[in-house]
Amino acid sequence: FIQMLRSAKKRDVLELLRRAPEETRPFIVEAAVAAQSVASLAALSEFLDFSKEESKSLLEKFLYAAAFSPRPSGELLLLVLDKLDGKQLSPETWEMGIVAVGSLVGKLCQQQLCGLQQEVERGVETILRGLSGAGEEPEVVIYLLALGNAMLPGTIPSLLEHAEEGPAAVTTTAISALQRFPARHISSKVKRAMRRIFHEKRKSYEKTCRLAAAEILLDNHPSPMDVINILLATKDMETEMAKLLLLKVQNSLH
Numbered sequence: 689f690i691q692m693l694r695s696a697k698k699r700d701v702l703e704l705l706r707r708a709p710e711e712t713r714p715f716i717v718e719a720a721v722a723a724q725s726v727a728s729l730a731a732l733s734e735f736l737d738f739s740k741e742e743s744k745s746l747l748e749k750f751l752y753a754a755a756f757s758p759r760p761s762g763e764l765l766l767l768v769l770d771k772l773d774g775k776q777l778s779p780e781t782w783e784m785g786i787v788a789v790g791s792l793v794g795k796l797c798q799q800q801l802c803g804l805q806q807e808v809e810r811g812v813e814t815i816l817r818g819l820s821g822a823g824e825e826p827e828v829v830i831y832l833l834a835l836g837n838a839m840l841p842g843t844i845p846s847l848l849e850h851a852e853e854g855p856a857a858v859t860t861t862a863i864s865a866l867q868r869f870p871a872r873h874i875s876s877k878v879k880r881a882m883r884r885i886f887h888e889k890r891k892s893y894e895k896t897c898r899l900a901a902a903e904i905l906l907d908n909h910p911s912p913m914d915v916i917n918i919l920l921a922t923k924d925m926e927t928e929m930a931k932l933l934l935l936k937v938q939n940s941l942h
Contacts, residue, residue: 693723701731714749721753724761738771738781747781755788755837759799762807765792769810783830790815790834797840812840819846828854829861836865841873848881851901856894859885863900867907874908883914887921895929902933906940915940 693701701720708716717736720728736750737743754760754768772785793811802808815838819831832850835843844866851862863885866878885893885901893901905914915937922930 690719690722693719693728694725696725696727698727698730698734701728702734705731705735713746717746717749718753721750721757721764724757724764726763729763729767733767733770736771738775738777744778744781748784751781751784751788755784755791757792757795760792760795762796762801762805765789765796765811766807768792769807769814772814786815786818786830786834787837790837793838793840797838802840812838816843816846825855825857828858832858832861832865836861836868839865839868841869844869844873844875844878848878851897852881852885852890856897859893859897860900863897863904867900867904871908874904879905879908879914883917886918895926899929899932903936906936910940 696704705713705716705720717732720732732750736747738747751768754764757764768785768788772782772789777785789811793808793815796802796805796808796811815831815834819828819835822828822831828850832847835847847862847865850858851866852859854862863882866874882901882904884890886898886905888898902918905918918933919937922933925933
């Protein structure tokens with residue numbers, strides 16, 4: 689079916705979407721995203737109306753399919769960005785859209801297309817601009833989730849700032865995003881920030897944040913002093929948290 693869509697013209701795909709029974713439309717939307725031909729994406733662009741509440745389930749199907757596409761194209765990212773740009777969207781659709789943008793940017797960069805496609809640059813700008821202008825905590829969390837999906841080394845300073853200075857949900861999301869980066873990007877600066885969080889040098893943090901910070905230190909070529917200090921810190925912790933860290937150290941040793 690996907691092969692058929694790849695060779696179909698826009699008007700044929702559009703006609704298929706319009707005439708299909710309601711229960712089969714989600715399948716066709718997924719297939720059109722998977723096809724990623726110019727015609728299928730143009731048909732989706734015309735068919736999907738992000739301003740209509742009754743289209744919500746189809747929009748969710750489209751955004752999920754886009755986010756989980758194994759090898760997305762710049763055109764697919766552009767379609768998502770165009771559908772999000774300047775539209776009055778439900779909070780759920782907006783959240784899914786931003787997270788999908790991060791996922792698409794990350795996968796396109798894995799294909800060595802960062803800096804080569806304007807769509808990728810626009811996607812990165814959309815996330816960073818949104819993050820800098822976000823006021824409410826849930827909004828900040830969504831943009832940080834998108835950055836975690838994108839996994840761009842250039843965004844690590846922003847993630848560190850939110851990890852250290854943000855409220856609990858923001859700190860948790862930012863540290864989770866940092867955990868996704870490969871070891872080569874966990875620099876001495878990142879490790880210093882994780883030490884400050886774990887040892888609560890600047891302020892108190894929730895135990896999940898401290899655990900995640902300790903995991904980053906232990907999972908990325910830990911220094912002997914880091915291991916010693918983490919073990920010493922377990923003396924003043926709750927039993928459950930101390931056990932988790934001791935198991936983590938044991939696993940690292942093995």
